[in-house]
Amino acid sequence: MNTLININNLFLSIIPAEITGLPKMAMIALIYLGIFAVLGLYLVLLERKVAAWFQLRLGPNRVGYHGLLQTMADALKLVSKELTGTVKADKFLYNLAPYFVIITSLMALGIFPFTQKLQAYDLNIGLFFLIAISSIGVIGILLGGWSSNNKFSLIGAMRSGVQTISYELSVGLSLLTMVLLTQSLQLSEIVEVQKNGWLIVQGHIPAIIAFMVFMIAGTAETNRAPFDMVEAESELGAGFHTEYSGMKFAYFFLAEFINMFIIAAIATTVFFGGWLSPFGVTESIPWLGVFWFLAKTFILVFLMMWFRWTFPRLRVDQLLTLEWKYLLPINLVNIVIMAVIVWLNLSIQF
Structure with a gap:
C-alpha cells in the first residue's frame, strides 16, 4: 500500500497538477x-x-x-477487408465522414447515468447536450454521401438531412415537455425526481403522448425502418454508404445500432426512472442499478426492432407528412397541456 502511495506521489511530483x-x-x-x-x-x-x-x-x-x-x-x-473507394471521391471528406458519426455517438454515450455513481460526466445541461450532439451525426452522413461522388449516395445523404431536420423538432419538443415537469436538464437530477414514481406516470396523459412521439421521432432520427429512406436498398443500393467498405462501412453500421441504444437510453432516463428499480430505490446494491438501466433500455430497443420487422417502409412524402402534419402539431398542443398541469400543481402547492 505504501508503495502505491509513493508511486502516486512521485507521479504527482513529476507531472504538473493540471495534467494529472x-x-x-x-x-x-x-x-x-x-x-x-x-x-x-x-x-x-x-x-x-x-x-x-x-x-x-x-x-x-x-x-x-x-x-x-x-x-x-x-x-x-x-x-x-480492403478499403476501397471511387477515384473521383473527395478523399479528405470521404475518410473524415465515418469519424463524425462514430465520435458523436460515443460522446452521447458518455453522459448517461448507469447508476447513481457510475457516470463519465454529469453535465448540468445533459439533455440539451444530447439533443445537440445527436444533430451533429448527420454531418457525417452528408459528408459521406456528397464526397463519394455517387448520385445514389448523394440522394441518400440529402434524404438524411431532410429527415433529421424534420424529426429533430419532435424529439426536442417531446423532451422539453418532460423538462417542464422536472425543472431540470441534468440527467442525474431527472432520475432523482423519479424516486417517487416514473415521469411517465407523474406526467399523466401528456407524458404518455410525449413518450410515444419521442419513440416514433427517435426511430426516424436513427434512420431505421420504417423510416429508412436514407438506405432504401430497392432504390439506392446502400444509400449514403454505398461506396464504403471494410471498417469505414463498419463505423456507419455500428453507429446506427449505438444510436438506437442512445434513443432507448434517453427514453429510459427521462420516462422510466433510469437506474431506479421498479420496486424501489436500489441504494443498498448500487450495481443493481446497471441491471435495471440496461433491462429497461433493451426492452425499448426491442420495441424499435419490432417497428422494423412489422411496418413497411414509408414513402418520402408520407415521412414528411407524418412529422409536419401530425407529430409536430400534437407535440405543440401537448407541451401547452403539460405547462398548464405544472402551473396548476405549483399553484396548489403555494
Whole structure:
C-alpha cells in the first residue's frame, strides 16, 4: 500500500497538477470505447435474432454457442477487408465522414447515468447536450454521401438531412415537455425526481403522448425502418454508404445500432426512472442499478426492432407528412397541456 502511495506521489511530483487528470480521462475513454464496440456488435446480433424470431427462422447459429460469436466473426471479416473507394471521391471528406458519426455517438454515450455513481460526466445541461450532439451525426452522413461522388449516395445523404431536420423538432419538443415537469436538464437530477414514481406516470396523459412521439421521432432520427429512406436498398443500393467498405462501412453500421441504444437510453432516463428499480430505490446494491438501466433500455430497443420487422417502409412524402402534419402539431398542443398541469400543481402547492 505504501508503495502505491509513493508511486502516486512521485507521479504527482513529476507531472504538473493540471495534467494529472489526463491519464484518468484516457482510461475512461478506453473503457467507453470497449463498451461501444461490444454493445454495437451484440446489438447487431440481437437484431438478427429478433428478425429471425419474427420470421420464424433460427438466425445465426453456427459461430459459437447458438451463434453468439457470429458478429465477432463478421467484425474480423470487415477488419480484414480492403478499403476501397471511387477515384473521383473527395478523399479528405470521404475518410473524415465515418469519424463524425462514430465520435458523436460515443460522446452521447458518455453522459448517461448507469447508476447513481457510475457516470463519465454529469453535465448540468445533459439533455440539451444530447439533443445537440445527436444533430451533429448527420454531418457525417452528408459528408459521406456528397464526397463519394455517387448520385445514389448523394440522394441518400440529402434524404438524411431532410429527415433529421424534420424529426429533430419532435424529439426536442417531446423532451422539453418532460423538462417542464422536472425543472431540470441534468440527467442525474431527472432520475432523482423519479424516486417517487416514473415521469411517465407523474406526467399523466401528456407524458404518455410525449413518450410515444419521442419513440416514433427517435426511430426516424436513427434512420431505421420504417423510416429508412436514407438506405432504401430497392432504390439506392446502400444509400449514403454505398461506396464504403471494410471498417469505414463498419463505423456507419455500428453507429446506427449505438444510436438506437442512445434513443432507448434517453427514453429510459427521462420516462422510466433510469437506474431506479421498479420496486424501489436500489441504494443498498448500487450495481443493481446497471441491471435495471440496461433491462429497461433493451426492452425499448426491442420495441424499435419490432417497428422494423412489422411496418413497411414509408414513402418520402408520407415521412414528411407524418412529422409536419401530425407529430409536430400534437407535440405543440401537448407541451401547452403539460405547462398548464405544472402551473396548476405549483399553484396548489403555494
